[in-house]
Amino acid sequence: MKKLAIFLIITFFTVSFAFAVVSPKEQIKKTVDNVISILKDPKYKGQKKAQQRRAALRAEISKVFDFEEMAKRSLGVYWKDRTPQERKEFVELYKDLLERSYSGKIESYTDEEVIYTDEKIENGKFAEVKTKIITKERKEIPINYRLYFNGNEWKVYDVVIEGVSLVSNYRSQFNKIIRTYSYQELVKRMKTKQLEELMREK
């Protein structure tokens, strides 16, 4: 009975703390607001400021996205077979490409409206924040963020666009390449893409 009471008290305080910090919805809203303010900031406007703008966007995104968790989940069963060095290299590659992709997509959304439709929290550990981007033509693009509580704050571990989980998609695509070719082939392709992106930046 005593044990149960302690467990309940600990659980209560953990959950309360999770809510007390910043709710997942607030966390996402804060990031989205910051991203929009970067896009609207005159000091980041124009083609010449593209690199600075992207760097600012990537920095903002990094605050809420847990790329290591995403990379781990995307690699799935093949994660455990990787050496610490391989894991580090993979996470960096994954993070770089995903940040570029996400910040690139955000740049094209400027005057669209973002609405927050729903928030679900499970056991105080996992959450889903549902958003919709409303375009000028009143087209709705649903983007849901899946988050987990790392003890201090909520972190995004997956993004679901139009019902497609990026992590699930990458897991199946990575698995296919590893099964058909090899892990090295997967990294080679990602590195080629990264190289191309770096060449584009020049």
Next chain:
Amino acid sequence: MYSGKFRFLIITFIVLFSTVCFAEDRVVLDLKGCVERAVKFHPELGEYKQDIEIYKAKLLQAQSASFPQIELMALGGPSPKAEKDAISPDIKTDVKSTTINGVFGMITMQVLQPIYTFGKISGYRTAAEGGIKVSEAELEKKRSEIILKTKELYWSLSMIRDLRNLAKEIKDELEKAIKRTEEDLKKDIPSADELTLYKLKTYLGEVKRNLNEIDKNESIIIEALKFMTGVPQNTKLEIITEPLKYEEVVFNPDELISKAFQLRPEMIQIREGLKARQALIDVEKSNLYPQLFFLVKGSLAGATNRDRIHNPYIYDPLNDSMLAAVLGMKLNIDFGITKGKIREAEIEYQKVLEKKKLAESGIPVQIMKAYYELLEATKSARDMDEAYQNAKKWLVTADANIDMGVGETKDLADAVLAYATTRVNYLKALYNQKMAIANLLQASGLDREREVK
């Protein structure tokens, strides 16, 4: 400078003047507005409205037939001389024309009041009343066609605008891809090649052509809607379209069939037509019986050169007066003409009965056809929605894979094509569903009740 009253007058004048000047510069309509204007101002309705007026005039004639009919006639002219001496002691009748040395004046009057017509007057009245209702139903039938046509144009416009959004979206993406490929080629990025650039530019040309066609079709539809809604040629018509969306609709076909028998203009025409035809049979039958009437007849004549003779045996039409009130009867006797006319009227009645039979068996078929078409259109819209949602997922997936370096350009191209194709087909399916609903409402006679009243 100006008194308050004078200033008020000036402001009122300016407001009124501007209202008159700019009232018809621009008309903004949504679907409801289009339908309401079309059923009111469509140019074709004028002819049908005049048909109603014809029957109203016939009713007026029939109603007036029960009132007295008064005939007045006045005559005047030269009068040959005639004196009392000429007939006393000897009667002299050969008055020569050379003795015309005066003028005469004459007024004749006849008042005929029908007393009993064996149903002729009431028959004509019932037939005219029926005629009005039949013409009104004909007008409603035309309105129903106009509502359907207006909806067809409106939803076509909505589809075209949605297609334009899609075409613009693809155009923007193609332009971005072309720009990126051109930059990649300049920077010698390995994955970039000339072939991709030409492909993209070819697709862009095709999309631009589609956009031009969309612009043309939009202009034509707006012109057609101008005609439908009676908006003058020099007035700008703006149509607010709502995007095509899947509609969850439930109809009970049995209820629609019973509604159709009450509400369809054709059924109203048949019901009223039968009454009118029966009345016309009665009118023809009334000719078998005498028409009874009360008649008052009188005349007053006077000539400047004639003596008035107070002798009942002598009557001078140019210089006499008369008043008589009588009861009368008129009967036309023929050997088959009246019976033939009765038969003809009965056949006309039978014709309407045949129409009734046709409508009673045809309307349920028409409703069931429209109902099954709606079911099919609804299912297709649902299926196409699913296909479109999956095409979007395919596109997101292919795009994400390219961004991560693990996807093929071909997969992305296939996804874009599937996205565009399913979007177009989805829009067509939604349009078909809208039109299927409109057709079913028209077939059941609910369209005017729902859209206008």
